[in-house]
Amino acid sequence: MTGFLDAIIQGILLGGLYALFATGLSLMFGVMRLVNLAHGDLIVLAAFAILAVAEKLGADPFVAVLLAAPVLFAIGFGLQHALLNRTLGRDLLPPLLVTFGLSIIIQNGLLQAFSADSRRLRSGAIETASIPLGGDIAVGVVPLLTLLSAIAVIVVLNLIFYRTAIGRAFRATSDDLEVAELMGIDVNRTFAIAMGIAFVVIAIAALYLGLRANFDPTIGPVRLLYAFEAVIIGGLGSFWGTLAGGVILGLAQTIGARIDPEWQILSGHLAFLVVLAIRPRGLFPRAVD
């Protein structure tokens, strides 16, 4: 019994990480209908960026992410403004092709710059610290922080989306791009800001990816897959749905692994298929689409 309870707790915590992977993707799709095939690779790129800053300055990764975040915001803003905005339109293929190309460029660029060695972010004792919950169950501090950060990120994003002028512009543009332009919204700039914010979320996801496990330049596509599944399970357009999607995916994986260690990845995908079959629009879809 304790085993399953433990699997459930670990699954929820793992879900926090998947939710962080997925939130940036959910934001990009929600605002600019951009399916970003380079999302996983961007997370890995951000992890290397944090690693580089941490090593150069001898700083803790938690400090390094604060330094890297504004830079990543600027990169995201620039990428959207200069490149991705040109690909968006009625045709869905150009953004897929361009982000697929980006994915290849990032992977190979990282291989060139950092080699294929697997790396890790080092933050001292916190990496292995855990809080005993009684019985044989304990939760790791880093997984707990991951989930709390995911919740914090979603709270902040919801505040931006529902309480600020730029958030209103995000929602208006996502509803009807042409009318948004007629109402005076500069769509290119709005999209660029959304991408900048998505890149900050990517930086946070990268921090926990790097603290939790090893990473190397080739692991991006699998993170992308988990992120996609979490977004679709949750329903497009809802950040809380994305969190729920991440948690469901995490739970399915840890419970599957408890039954048989070989089933971990498979049971995550099965949970995704079940949700797709029963609720094709996800668990928490938007009211009007």
Place this chain on the structure above:
Amino acid sequence: MLLDIAGLRKSFGAIVVADDFDLTIAPSEAVGIIGPNGAGKTTLFNLIAGGLSPSAGRIRFDGRDLAGVPPQGRCRAGIGRTHQIPQPFENLTVFENLLVGAVHGRGKSEREATQSCGEILDQLGLIKRANTLAGALTLLERKRLEMARALASGPRLLLLDEIAGGLTEGECAELVTTIRDIRKSGVAILWIEHVVHALLAVIDRLVVLNFGRKIAEGAPKEVMARSDVRQIYIGIEA
């Protein structure tokens, strides 16, 4: 002149939808446009609001040439438009729909925008629906929202696209009163409409379009009395 269109032409391949079209509108003047379906009326609005670029000719607004000015720039310059089929931001509340226009289209601060949008909602009878999602509105409410949102961006020229279509007589009369009030506040109006009696109750001047060409222009009653116009107009009714 507030709006000054000269030699405007738009063609899609061999199909000409606007041909050598001239039109001027003075500040706070109300001009109506009628014409059969496919006469190029909505195309004309798209050319003015910036959704389409003309093949030839020029459009000046307040003395400024609009060539190359994107739709959001035209909105900020003071051109507001409504759509024949209302297109509210359905996942935003009614109030938020207006705030978008006031903050982005007019450059107002959040606080000023809240004030002015409240007044517009009141004027258009939507104040009770302020916190409803726009997707849940009835047709009349959607049409009112369409106009309210355009007004929130502080236009000096309001383009109305068949705003009276599909309404009952009573609703139509209310709408006419509202449009008259808007006009009295100093906003110029260019109104495309099939419901001619609603149009005639507001406008100073009437333009008749057919196959992208202006075939008549002048005082509404005189224009409506012309035999060629009657023929086209009866064509609409048939």
